[in-house]
Amino acid sequence: MMYDVVVVGGGPSGATAAEDLARSGARVAMLDREGRIKPCGGAIPPRLIEDFAIPDDQLVAKITTARMISPTGRAVDIPIENGFVGMVDREHFDEYLRNRATQAGATRLTGTFLRIERDPGGCNVVYREKATGEERRLSARMVIGADGARSRVAAAEMPGGSKIPYVLAYHEIIDAPDCATGSYDPARCDVIYDGAISPDFYGWVFPHGRSASVGMGTAVDGVDLKQATAALRSASGLAECATVRREGAPIPLRPLDRWDNGRDLVLAGDAAGVVAPSSGEGIYYAMIGGRVAATAAMAALTSADPAKLKLARQLFMKEHKTVFRVLASMQNAYYRSDERRERFVSLCHDIDVQRLTFEAYMNKRLVKARPLAHVKIGIKNLAHLTGLVRPGYV
Structure with a gap:
C-alpha cells in the first residue's frame, strides 16, 4: 500500500x-x-481543551491555584480566575x-x-x-x-x-496523599524555584486526582535527578507516599x-x-x-x-x-541563580503579573488589553533584576 x-x-x-x-x-x-x-506534569490549558475537543473524562484534576515557591520557602499563591487548568495522565x-x-x-x-x-x-x-x-x-x-x-x-x-539543546526531566508518579497531609492541595500546582532542587530549571508537585506527579528538570551535567526528586518529596511531605512509576526523558529548549x-x-x-x-x-x-x-x-x-x-x-x-521569545528571556534572566529566583517569586506577588501571566497561559497569546499594566510590569521587572527592590517587595 x-x-x-x-x-x-x-x-x-x-x-x-x-x-x-x-x-x-x-x-x-x-x-x-x-x-x-x-x-510530564500533565497540565493542559482551556485553549487546548477547546481547540482539540478534549472531553471532560480525560481530565484527572482541575487546578484553580498555582503556588510559586522561592529558594527561601516564600510561597506566592496565584488564583486562576474565571476557569481552571486541566490535568491529564x-x-x-x-x-x-x-x-x-x-x-x-x-x-x-x-x-x-x-x-x-x-x-x-x-x-x-x-x-x-x-x-x-x-x-x-x-x-x-x-x-x-x-x-x-x-x-x-x-x-x-x-x-x-x-x-x-534540552533539559533532562524526571518525575515520580505517586499515590496522592490525604488532603490533610502536609501542604498538598489536590486543586493546586506547586512550582519550586530552588537551586537545591534544580540549579537551572524548577521542580514541581502536580496533582493528578488519585495520583500526583513530583519531579524536576535540569540541563546541568552531574545533577542526580532521583536524589533531587527525593529531596523535593521530603520537603513537600510526600516521602511516604507509594511510588506508582518513575519516568525520565529530555525536554527540548528551543525550536x-x-x-x-x-x-x-x-x-x-x-x-x-x-x-x-x-x-x-x-x-x-x-x-x-x-x-x-x-x-x-x-x-x-x-x-x-x-x-x-x-x-x-x-x-x-x-x-x-x-x-x-518572552519566555526565553525570562528564563535567561531569572533562572541563573537563587538570588534571581527569589526576585522572580517576589515579582509574582504583583496582581498585574499574575493576571497577565495566566491570561497568556490560558489563551496562548500575549494580552494587549491593559497596556498600562504592561508598562508597570516592565518597570517592576527592571527594578527586581537590577536589585533596586528587595525580594518580598512588589
Missing part, C-alpha cells in the same frame, strides 16, 4: 497529525513504539489521542523506526515490527517525524537534528531553525523542539505542531509542491514566536 503520509510517533503531536490527515481524506499510517510514557491521554486518530481512519502500527529509504516512487519508512521483530517497510509520499526530543527521524534526515527537508519530510512536536521556554510546557505546543505539520503535508500533497512543507514552521511561529 502507498500511504500519502506516514507519521512516525504516536504522542500528542503525532496522533494529532494523523487524526487531522485522516479527517482530511489522506491515507495515513501512524507508527508508534508503544509502552513509553513521557514524564499521559499514560491514558496519549492512548486516547491514538485511538481517536485510528477512529478517524489512520492505520496504527507498532514498531521502532529504523531509517528512510527512497526510490523513484517515494519514501520507504523502514521499521522493526514489535510483534515479530522483523523489518517492515511503509511506502509513502510524505513523512512526518514526531518521535520526540531525541528524534531518530530528525537525526537521520535534518541537518542539526541531533543537536537540539529548530528548520523543520522540513524541502522534499518529503517535516518535523513536529518535540522533534522540532517546540516546548515553551521557562515553563517547559509541551502538550499544547506539541498538538499545535502536529496540526500545522498535517496542514503543511496536505498542502504539499495537493499542490505537488514540496516547498509548502515550510508552512508548518511559518504557521507555528506566526502565532507563538513572540511568546517563546
Whole structure:
C-alpha cells in the first residue's frame, strides 16, 4: 500500500497529525513504539481543551491555584480566575489521542523506526515490527517525524537534528496523599524555584486526582535527578507516599531553525523542539505542531509542491514566536541563580503579573488589553533584576 503520509510517533503531536490527515481524506499510517510514557506534569490549558475537543473524562484534576515557591520557602499563591487548568495522565491521554486518530481512519502500527529509504516512487519508512521483530517497510509520499526530543527521524534526515539543546526531566508518579497531609492541595500546582532542587530549571508537585506527579528538570551535567526528586518529596511531605512509576526523558529548549527537508519530510512536536521556554510546557505546543505539520503535508500533497512543507514552521511561529521569545528571556534572566529566583517569586506577588501571566497561559497569546499594566510590569521587572527592590517587595 502507498500511504500519502506516514507519521512516525504516536504522542500528542503525532496522533494529532494523523487524526487531522485522516479527517482530511489522506491515507495515513501512524507508527508508534508503544509502552513509553513521557514524564510530564500533565497540565493542559482551556485553549487546548477547546481547540482539540478534549472531553471532560480525560481530565484527572482541575487546578484553580498555582503556588510559586522561592529558594527561601516564600510561597506566592496565584488564583486562576474565571476557569481552571486541566490535568491529564499521559499514560491514558496519549492512548486516547491514538485511538481517536485510528477512529478517524489512520492505520496504527507498532514498531521502532529504523531509517528512510527512497526510490523513484517515494519514501520507504523502514521499521522493526514489535510483534515479530522483523523489518517492515511503509511506502509513502510524505513523512512526518514526531518521535520526540531525541528524534531518530530528525537525526537521520535534518541537518542539526541531533543537536537540539534540552533539559533532562524526571518525575515520580505517586499515590496522592490525604488532603490533610502536609501542604498538598489536590486543586493546586506547586512550582519550586530552588537551586537545591534544580540549579537551572524548577521542580514541581502536580496533582493528578488519585495520583500526583513530583519531579524536576535540569540541563546541568552531574545533577542526580532521583536524589533531587527525593529531596523535593521530603520537603513537600510526600516521602511516604507509594511510588506508582518513575519516568525520565529530555525536554527540548528551543525550536529548530528548520523543520522540513524541502522534499518529503517535516518535523513536529518535540522533534522540532517546540516546548515553551521557562515553563517547559509541551502538550499544547506539541498538538499545535502536529496540526500545522498535517496542514503543511496536505498542502504539499495537493499542490505537488514540496516547498509548502515550510508552512508548518511559518504557521507555528506566526502565532507563538513572540511568546517563546518572552519566555526565553525570562528564563535567561531569572533562572541563573537563587538570588534571581527569589526576585522572580517576589515579582509574582504583583496582581498585574499574575493576571497577565495566566491570561497568556490560558489563551496562548500575549494580552494587549491593559497596556498600562504592561508598562508597570516592565518597570517592576527592571527594578527586581537590577536589585533596586528587595525580594518580598512588589
